[in-house]
Amino acid sequence: MKTNGKGNKCIKKAKNLQSCQISNGWIYYKTSSSTVCKVKTNGTKNKKIISNVLAYNVNNGWIYYSRHDKGFYKTKINGTSKKKISKMNPSIINILGDSIYFINNVNRIWYQ
Numbered sequence: 496m497k498t499n500g501k502g503n504k505c506i507k508k509a510k511n512l513q514s515c516q517i518s519n520g521w522i523y524y525k526t527s528s529s530t531v532c533k534v535k536t537n538g539t540k541n542k543k544i545i546s547n548v549l550a551y552n553v554n555n556g557w558i559y560y561s562r563h564d565k566g567f568y569k570t571k572i573n574g575t576s577k578k579k580i581s582k583m584n585p586s587i588i589n590i591l592g593d594s595i596y597f598i599n600n601v602n603r604i605w606y607q
Contacts, residue, residue, distance in 0.1 A: 529563060
């Protein structure tokens with residue numbers, strides 16, 4: 496839909512959608528089964544990227560995410576080059592510049 500509220504159209508039926516983020520012509524979304532997928536903004540080329548995800552954030556060609564089995568990771572937006580970056584387990588992830596801000600799911604403290 497446009498910012499004026501007109502012209503909405505169905506891109507993809509997603510009954511189990513929990514969250515989404517748009518970056519460079521792709522919609523990245525998390526399902527209720529804790530899987531992060533991506534689909535083009537026109538609804539084509541749907542692809543599963545990561546499973547067992549608690550929280551995620553797409554930034555500068557990378558997906559930063561936490562897993563239900565504990566740990567903080569990053570992977571390229573195509574799902575390759577996965578790397579564990581911390582033992583912490585964020586429930587909320589935000590990125591500004593070269594800093595990651597997150598709330599640790601265990602102790603509920605904000606970190607940078």
